[in-house]
Amino acid sequence: MSQAKLAAGRRAADLVPDRSTLGLGTGSTVRFFLERLAERIRDEGLEVRGVPTSIDTETVARELGIPLVGLDEVDLLDFTVDGADEIDAEYRMIKGGGGALLREKVVASISRREVIVVGRDKVVERLGTTFDLPVEVVPFALPVVARQIARLGGEPRERQAAGGGEYRTDNGNAVLDVHFEGGIEDPEALELTLAATPGVVECGLFLGLADAVVIADDDGTVEVREKG
Numbered sequence: 001m002s003q004a005k006l007a008a009g010r011r012a013a014d015l016v017p018d019r020s021t022l023g024l025g026t027g028s029t030v031r032f033f034l035e036r037l038a039e040r041i042r043d044e045g046l047e048v049r050g051v052p053t054s055i056d057t058e059t060v061a062r063e064l065g066i067p068l069v070g071l072d073e074v075d076l077l078d079f080t081v082d083g084a085d086e087i088d089a090e091y092r093m094i095k096g097g098g099g100a101l102l103r104e105k106v107v108a109s110i111s112r113r114e115v116i117v118v119g120r121d122k123v124v125e126r127l128g129t130t131f132d133l134p135v136e137v138v139p140f141a142l143p144v145v146a147r148q149i150a151r152l153g154g155e156p157r158e159r160q161a162a163g164g165g166e167y168r169t170d171n172g173n174a175v176l177d178v179h180f181e182g183g184i185e186d187p188e189a190l191e192l193t194l195a196a197t198p199g200v201v202e203c204g205l206f207l208g209l210a211d212a213v214v215i216a217d218d219d220g221t222v223e224v225r226e227k228g
């Protein structure tokens with residue numbers, strides 16, 4: 001078990017305000033957040049309801065007794081906690097290692113406060129240097145999008161399911177994990193280009209969405225950084 005993920009997830013749960021509507025991210029760090037959140041609901045009577053960003057998170061939240069709500073009943077979210085695969089000094093991120101990028105970005109876009117939980121190993125100088133960029137693609141368009149990404153200088157690889165075979169997101173789409181040799185030079189320009197590519201549903205670049213980051217070390221030390 002990663003002590004850093006445990007420490008970051010638990011600290012974020014301690015920051016959750018009472019009587020709030022929450023975005024519930026996805027991933028192993030968020031799992032620790034959910035467990036601590038459930039403890040607070042039980043022990044302190046914390047009143048919250050959450051919008052899950054994946055079927056996995058929905059299942060875990062239900063098991064833990066965290067009240068859930070749908071986007072049809074919610075306009076804005078008070079507070080979201082999510083993980084990241086990389087984050088840079090400007091709080092720009094790569095997300096989608098768990099395949100939940102689309103729902104995560106929708107939830108981040110309506111969150112008043114987006115708090116990111118990571119181990120220090122996720123903090124990078126340049127995005128794309130330690131993690132390939134996930135791009136969610138309509139299956140029909142896979143070859144077209146892959147060729148377009150190659151023209152942009154990326155090396156796309158279709159994600160496979162854990163046991164082999166076809167990988168599909170919760171939305172029924174495929175994922176291309178795209179390697180950029182030397183990292184991503186201009187994340188803003190790349191996000192715009194990908195968004196304008198027919199067949200691309202969403203990409204894992206999360207720019208200007210994080211408000212704070214909870215960074216933990218393996219010894220359990222936690223630092224909370226606010227975006228200036």
Ligand SMILES: O=C(CO)[C@H](O)[C@H](O)COP(=O)(O)O
Nearest residue numbers: 027028029083096097098100
């Ligand atoms: O973006 C994500 C899922 O789509 C996750 O937040 C990201 O992959 C980090 O996961 P973990 O906390 O397991 O390292």
